Amino acid sequence: MGIATDMVIIVVAALLGGGIAHLLRQPLILGYILAGIVVGPHSGGVTVTQIHDIELLAEIGVALLLFALGLEFSFKELRPVRKVALLGTPLQLIASMVLGYGLARMVGLSWNVALWFGAMVSLSSTMVILKTLMNQGWMGTLSSRVMIGMLIVQDLAVVPMMIILPQLEHPDMGASVLGAAALKAVLFLVVMVFAGTRFLPWVMRQIARWNSREMFVLSLMAVGLGVGYATYLAGLSFALGAFVAGMVLAGSHFGHQALSDITPVRDLFAMLFFVSVGMMLDPAYLLDHIGLVLTLVILAGLGKGAIFFGVSRLFGYGNVVPWAVGLGLFQIGEFAFVLARIGHAGGSLDRDTYSLFLTVTIVTMLMTPMISGMTAPLYALIRRRSRSEPLDTVEMPTEEHTDHVIVIGAGRVGRQVAQLLDRVGIDRLVVEMDLHRLERAKELGMPALYGDATQALVLQAAGLEKCRMLMVTIPDLVTSCAVIARARELHPPVTIMTRVTGLEHIEEVRKLQAPDVVWPHLEAGLEMARHAMVVMGMPASVIHRLALDARREIYASLGDDEPLLSPLEHLRASDNLFDLAWVPVQPRSTLENRTIGDLDVRKSSGVSILCVWREREPISNPGPDFCFSAGDLVAIIGPEEARHAFENLSEAPLQEGTAS
Numbered sequence: 094m095g096i097a098t099d100m101v102i103i104v105v106a107a108l109l110g111g112g113i114a115h116l117l118r119q120p121l122i123l124g125y126i127l128a129g130i131v132v133g134p135h136s137g138g139v140t141v142t143q144i145h146d147i148e149l150l151a152e153i154g155v156a157l158l159l160f161a162l163g164l165e166f167s168f169k170e171l172r173p174v175r176k177v178a179l180l181g182t183p184l185q186l187i188a189s190m191v192l193g194y195g196l197a198r199m200v201g202l203s204w205n206v207a208l209w210f211g212a213m214v215s216l217s218s219t220m221v222i223l224k225t226l227m228n229q230g231w232m233g234t235l236s237s238r239v240m241i242g243m244l245i246v247q248d249l250a251v252v253p254m255m256i257i258l259p260q261l262e263h264p265d266m267g268a269s270v271l272g273a274a275a276l277k278a279v280l281f282l283v284v285m286v287f288a289g290t291r292f293l294p295w296v297m298r299q300i301a302r303w304n305s306r307e308m309f310v311l312s313l314m315a316v317g318l319g320v321g322y323a324t325y326l327a328g329l330s331f332a333l334g335a336f337v338a339g340m341v342l343a344g345s346h347f348g349h350q351a352l353s354d355i356t357p358v359r360d361l362f363a364m365l366f367f368v369s370v371g372m373m374l375d376p377a378y379l380l381d382h383i384g385l386v387l388t389l390v391i392l393a394g395l396g397k398g399a400i401f402f403g404v405s406r407l408f409g410y411g412n413v414v415p416w417a418v419g420l421g422l423f424q425i426g427e428f429a430f431v432l433a434r435i436g437h438a439g440g441s442l443d444r445d446t447y448s449l450f451l452t453v454t455i456v457t458m459l460m461t462p463m464i465s466g467m468t469a470p471l472y473a474l475i476r477r478r479s480r481s482e483p484l485d486t487v488e489m490p491t492e493e494h495t496d497h498v499i500v501i502g503a504g505r506v507g508r509q510v511a512q513l514l515d516r517v518g519i520d521r522l523v524v525e526m527d528l529h530r531l532e533r534a535k536e537l538g539m540p541a542l543y544g545d546a547t548q549a550l551v552l553q554a555a556g557l558e559k560c561r562m563l564m565v566t567i568p569d570l571v572t573s574c575a576v577i578a579r580a581r582e583l584h585p586p587v588t589i590m591t592r593v594t595g596l597e598h599i600e601e602v603r604k605l606q607a608p609d610v611v612w613p614h615l616e617a618g619l620e621m622a623r624h625a626m627v628v629m630g631m632p633a634s635v636i637h638r639l640a641l642d643a644r645r646e647i648y649a650s651l652g653d654d655e656p657l658l659s660p661l662e663h664l665r666a667s668d669n670l671f672d673l674a675w676v677p678v679q680p681r682s683t684l685e686n687r688t689i690g691d692l693d694v695r696k697s698s699g700v701s702i703l704c705v706w707r708e709r710e711p712i713s714n715p716g717p718d719f720c721f722s723a724g725d726l727v728a729i730i731g732p733e734e735a736r737h738a739f740e741n742l743s744e745a746p747l748q749e750g751t752a753s
Contacts, residue, residue: 099141103368106132111364122224122367126459129371141372151369153318154362155427156335158220159248160317161359163339164352173235173529177408178242185243185404186250189215192396196389206446209436212254213450214393218426219244220366221461225421235527236417239405243422248333251428258432259439277327282337289320289341297342297351310354316342317355366427373430374455378448389453394460398423412526412545413472413572421465424457469571494522494540494556501546501576502567503527503534506592510564511539522555547575549583558584565591570598577605619643673703673730676743680723683742690717698742699735704728 106128114124132141141147193214197207222244226237293316300312317335324334342351379386402419410418433450436442442450498514500507503525511534514521523541525531534541544551546565557563563580565573573591580587589607593599599610619640626636678684684692694702705712705719706726712719721727729739 096143096146099143099147102132102139102141103128103147103365107364107368122221123459123462125364125367126371126455129368130374130376131371132368133372133374135375135377144372147365147369147372150362151366152331154359154364154366155220156318156321156332157355157359157362158223158366159332159336160321160339161352161355163336163341164343164355173527174239174242177239177405177410178246181404181408182243182246182250184407185400186215186247188400188404189397192400193393196392196396200385200389202446206442209258209432209442210450212258213425213429213432213454214397216247216251216426216428216432217244217397217422218424218458218461219248220363220427221424221458222421222465224363225462225465235410236414236421239410239414239418240421243401243418245336247426248336248428251333251431254432255435259435259441281324281327281334285320285337285341289338293338293341306354309350310358313342313351313355314358370427370430370455370458373451375448375452379452379456382449382452385449386452386456389449390456390460393425393453394423394457394464412548413468416472416475417465417468420468420471421461423464424461425454429454469575473575494520495559497521497556497560498562498564499524499552499555499557499560501563501565503530503539503541504566504568507564507566508534508537508539510566512537515539522560524551524555547572547579549579552576552580552583557587560587562588562590565589568592568594570594570601574601574605577602577607581606615644673728674736676727676729676736676740678721678723678725678727679744682723682744684721684725684727685723686720688718688720689715692742694739694742698731698738700729700731700739702727702729 107125110124110126110128110131111121112124114121114127130136132139134140134142134144190208190211193211194204194207196214197210198204202210222240226240297309297312297316300308303309317338320338321331321333321335324337325331398419401422402415405415405418430451433442433447433454437444437447497520500511500514500521500523503511503523507523507525511521511523515538521539523531523534523539524544524546525534525541526543526545531541531543542551542555544554546552546555557580563576565576567573567576570593573593577589577591580589588609590609590611591602591607593602593610593612594614596612599612602608602610623636623640626639689702694700702715703713705715705721705728707722707724727739727743729736731739
């Protein structure tokens with residue numbers, strides 16, 4: 094069956110490899126690569142035969158990943174990292190090429206082969222680091238945006254590399270060919286900016302009107318791969334074209350739906366790419382040249398990681414960012430395979446050198462999830478041993494805050510919390526190290542402090558010892574735990590509330606003596622169920638009891654035989670303990686324009702009135718002289734019969750002759 098049989102072998106092997114990696118709590122990409130090694134042509138047993146065809150399909154995976162990245166791409170989000178991306182990446186490329194050239198010459202390779210290796214070493218893996226960041230939950234952090242910004246510029250740099258390196262044997266032709274390629278790239282970008290931004294969204298709009306999910310997904314594939322193939326025919330990068338197509342659609346109304354629909358297809362082809370990477374590795378060659386391979390892997394990884402660390406520091410990034418970038422981008426990327434294939438096909442690289450370069454590249458990819466995962470513990474160790482690390486801040490609060498709430502994170506959740514606290518007159522201070530989010534918070538009139546909340550000086554500047562509460566609203570578990578640990582170290586009595594993104598995260602946070610957590614998935618489900626029960630007429634006390642039981646079951650699933658809920662869990666719906674109901678005053682009802690004393694509400698209906706909302710303002714404990722108006726919302730408590738009696742007063746039309 095040819096390639097069909099190969100696809101069956103690859104999918105089954107990837108399932109087994111991915112399953113083993115999942116059981117061992119390792120990234121799935123490691124399982125995919127190891128599965129590729131097992132079914133590759135160098136391992137014996139059940140093997141894939143149509144290697145070249147699989148490699149071509151794997152290139153579609155690279156294109157689809159960059160197409161999806163383009164759909165998620167936002168100039169606003171990357172604006173804070175534009176300097177390090179546009180200026181720092183060229184410095185990193187040059188330094189890494191010098192590093193690779195020196196290592197190749199050190200092991201006895203010729204100068205022109207050393208240039209090929211230098212170019213390969215300068216590139217990092219967009220595919221590997223994106224999957225790693227997704228698995229680690231670091232997407233959206235400042236570190237991830239720095240890495241993605243630098244990776245995008247690296248991918249753009251592949252085009253001149255593909256043109257210049259083959260011309261080393263014919264230097265007289267290099268300038269004209271490079272100039273032609275540059276002209277093609279400029280023309281392509283101009284066409285996509287001025288024509289693509291109008292034409293492609295228009296096409297997607299017409300297809301969306303058909304209300305066919307299949308046609309919409311098919312059109313996405315056609316746009317992403319079609320634009321990529323057009324750029325390939327023009328002599329540019331296939332993946333670059335797909336990325337630009339994704340960027341164009343991201344600015345339309347279809348960006349979010351397009352990303353949602355393309356994700357399963359992207360993940361399937363991404364799996365194919367990682368399996369194909371594993372198939373390239375020859376275990377026999379690795380064993381025969383283990384010393385040479387490890388020497389190049391260790392020296393290239395350490396040197397390249399140090400370069401990324403230095404570039405990040407040079408452009409003003411401190412705290413965890415340089416460590417995350419250095420430990421994340423130390424590997425050699427997938428475009429090294431493209432360069433190696435071009436060099437081998439053109440005769441610049443012989444078979445042994447080609448195998449050496451591929452092996453070194455694959456080994457660095459295999460190491461990426463493990464090395465990148467060391468960022469948090471390594472940074473925590475460094476922070477404990479170096480308590481005098483300088484504060485990374487550009488602005489301190491201009492007024493002293495006392496008896497306030499510190500909100501960590503100025504994202505959507507953090508801003509909403511701060512705005513609601515302000516409405517009821519509670520002093521709050523937002524701490525954020527993303528300049529874009531910080532500026533957004535300040536535009537909304539929020540007092541804000543720029544800095545890393547895992548640092549003692551930042552929390553002290555925010556007035557931790559004088560605050561009433563610390564609210565951690567960021568979704569990243571690693572950073573949240575670091576903030577909680579530092580706050581407990583500086584001011585143990587402080588009350589801490591934490592946002593978590595998974596059930597397993599609750600246990601991690603509770604270990605740090607922070608039992609008050611908000612799990613958005615749980616709260617959304619409880620709120621929707623609560624609303625349904627209210628509509629169905631269930632008493633509020635029953636609703637509260639069911640919600641409390643649900644939270645108890647969640648805590649019990651973490652291993653507690655008799656889980657204890659914090660006071661926060663009981664306060665979340667304390668008003669529901671009294672069968673509180675909200676009743677609107679309808680126009681022309683018995684209540685309209687009548688006072689509480691005139692109606693003798695307590696005796697006539699049996700309810701007690703706690704509060705009345707009028708024109709967005711609460712009126713607590715209204716007296717007997719309070720006069721109802723149409724549109725008021727009345728909060729009442731009492732038995733079910735009494736509540737029904739008051740509701741009848743609110744809805745019944747006036748009888749003829751009744752004074753108003």
